[in-house]
Amino acid sequence: MNLRLFPTLKNYNLRNLPGDIFSGIIIAAVSIPISMGYAQISGIPAIYGLYGSVFPILFFALFSTSKQFIFGVDAAPAAIVGSALASLGIAAESPDALACVPVIAFFAGLWLLIFYFLHADRIVDFISTPVMGGFISGISLTIILMQIPKLMGRDAGSGELPELLHYIFLAARSISLLSLAMGISALILIRIGKKIFPKVPMSIVIMILGVLSTTCFHVQNHGVVLLQAVEPGFPTFLIPKFGEVALTQTVGRGLMVAVVIMAETLLAENNFAFKNGYKLNDRQEILACAAGNISASFVGCCPVNGSISRTAMNEQYGGTSQVVSLTAGITMAVLLFGFTGFIGYLPVPVLTAIVISALMDVVEVHLAIRLYKVSRNEFYIFMAACISVLFLGTIYGVLIGIILSFVAVILKATAPPRSFRGIIPGKESYYDLGRNRHAYPIQHVIIYRFNENLFFANAKVFQEDLENSLKEDTKVVIVDASSINSIDITAADRIEAIASNMKRRGIQFYITEHSSSLNEQMRTLGIGHLIKEGCVRRTILAALNDAGIHRPYNLEIPESEKKLAELRSHSHLPAEEEDTLEEFAWAFGKETVQELEQATHTIIEHLHQMPDIERLSDEGIKEHFESWHTLGALDEDEILHRIELHIDELPEEMHKEHRHIVELIEKRRTRIREKVLEEHPELAARLEQNRIRLEKRLEKQNPEALRKWREWKKRE
Incomplete structure (x- = not known):
């Protein structure tokens, strides 16, 4: 005392x-x-x-x-x-x-x-x-x-x-x-x-x-x-x-x-x-x-x-x-x-x-x-x-x-703030349709955000909101669960019933944006099969990509407003890469390494398809893959090094570009280190430790690729 x-x-x-x-x-x-x-x-x-x-x-x-x-x-x-x-x-x-x-x-x-x-x-x-x-x-x-x-x-x-x-x-x-x-x-x-x-x-x-x-x-x-x-x-x-x-x-x-x-x-x-x-x-x-x-x-x-x-x-x-x-x-x-x-x-x-x-x-x-x-x-x-x-x-x-x-x-919990979301032309995020007059829903898609933990007292409100929002042409329903930190057994049963109902109607149903702890709760409450069935994605963007909906999106824009809504075209990675390395650890757990390797192979393929590689700068590496804006410094450094290990997988006609690509990657990794030292010096030691741990992991995960890369570096 x-x-x-x-x-x-x-x-x-x-x-x-x-x-x-x-x-x-x-x-x-x-x-x-x-x-x-x-x-x-x-x-x-x-x-x-x-x-x-x-x-x-x-x-x-x-x-x-x-x-x-x-x-x-x-x-x-x-x-x-x-x-x-x-x-x-x-x-x-x-x-x-x-x-x-x-x-x-x-x-x-x-x-x-x-x-x-x-x-x-x-x-x-x-x-x-x-x-x-x-x-x-x-x-x-x-x-x-x-x-x-x-x-x-x-x-x-x-x-x-x-x-x-x-x-x-x-x-x-x-x-x-x-x-x-x-x-x-x-x-x-x-x-x-x-x-x-x-x-x-x-x-x-x-x-x-x-x-x-x-x-x-x-x-x-x-x-x-x-x-x-x-x-x-x-x-x-x-x-x-x-x-x-x-x-x-x-x-x-x-x-x-x-x-x-x-x-x-x-x-x-x-x-x-x-x-x-x-x-x-x-x-x-x-x-x-x-x-x-x-x-x-x-x-x-x-x-x-x-x-x-x-x-x-x-x-x-x-x-x-x-x-x-x-x-x-x-x-x-x-x-x-x-x-x-x-x-x-x-x-x-x-x-x-x-x-x-x-x-x-x-x-x-x-x-x-x-x-x-x-x-x-x-x-x-x-x-x-x-x-x-x-x-x-x-x-x-x-x-x-x-x-x-x-x-x-109870009133706050049973009638929480919630909204339906859409896109504002030219912007990346998802906006409340009721508060933003320039936001429009994506065609055939319902994005619903629920700002409260889901339990017996508000599960019915959750279900009714979703069911009442469905239209004849609805193909995808995505729940933004970023504010849902816990569910009880009543809510779990409702989620399972909603997913089953959507499936019968030919609608793809996703729960997204939540913490990994909610996945554990879903498994504990007996609805972990929804994760295996693909109903659970790390982000809204991953869910959209999984449903086959890519930018530029078709928005439900009134004819009178279409001239204000010209969207630029984007190229994107598959859904796994779209949400950065955090998606792998969050969703795949023990299978993260395999999925990460697959993602690296996909990026190599993208490099192969890129025109004018010689004009590519180290910033261009990041800018070409738009989703990388969400990568942390440590994650970006790791995926860049993994790309280096697979550089010899480029076709023979691109061998002359190997040196240029590796130089860009190493330059980019150097800039990452300099940026960490400048903005977050407390993370500098962690970055070096992460690189050492990565080398040790790679020796176990892909020793052959690591050996070839080291030999290639010596030759260069």
């Missing part, structure tokens, strides 16, 4: 100390109204929000590897706990609430500790951004609706959306106009101030104005509720009262809180780390969260979480390490020791406005707009997660959110 304490202070630059201390003081000041408000949301007195801003934040700093993230009392856990109390019939700030909330915090910390030992940080990878965004937005909107009655001078609402709307309606029948005016004015000032003066902590300014309104104008005498006064002093350490609560309920709520804390904290931390160029230890961050929550339970506080809004403020003020958290925790401790008197002068509607403003920044409106523009399915998932929290509560929202995460995975 590689555990390091205060990891962000390693090699700390003391030049950053003044800035970190300043940022820490600002964070502490901002945390006063926010943490007090969230504590009330969770069902405990406001002072416990300050208690939760001392030891939890210090313990988090002890373990956290994040240079910026701020921990403390925050929206999501507070909302879950507050909702849990309501569902259990426990009144806010009652003795039962004071007993239950710390136990939930303890079990949340315990679950996080278990997650740490189970290496559960990867679970977050299964919670999509739309689900988490919708869930957090739903919680934030719920809390905002809960707070609206407090702006009107009434108690906070509770329950889900219908109950909250009903409670707001009842509160509106007896509004304290001064309270509402103060709350709305404070909210407007915060929102405007943040835009005009982004570096000014408007929450602190509004809090000071609220205290002044009490001391100067005595607003409490006009129907405005004030926070309860707090005696100065540190929090009393206590053991959570496990015997006074329903353990089954608190353990379950603790689990839900822990999942939300882990997911939200890790997602947000990684976002800040990525933006600012440093790395995190995700597993240790879970331990930091566990330590923070367990310490919160021993001071009677609610569960604590990473705060996105306060971290953004820390980033804004240039915080560089967890010195910021240490400063904030110490500052809050000094406040509790002797400066809590102002709390009793803080108007509730002002504090409520501060909380609502903070929550408005947490609602992921920008994410919803982005999803609506780029991915409607993910937008609907976002909205479903948000609405489920609003109507069903946070507990069911967590469950629905997790289910939606898996639904998102």
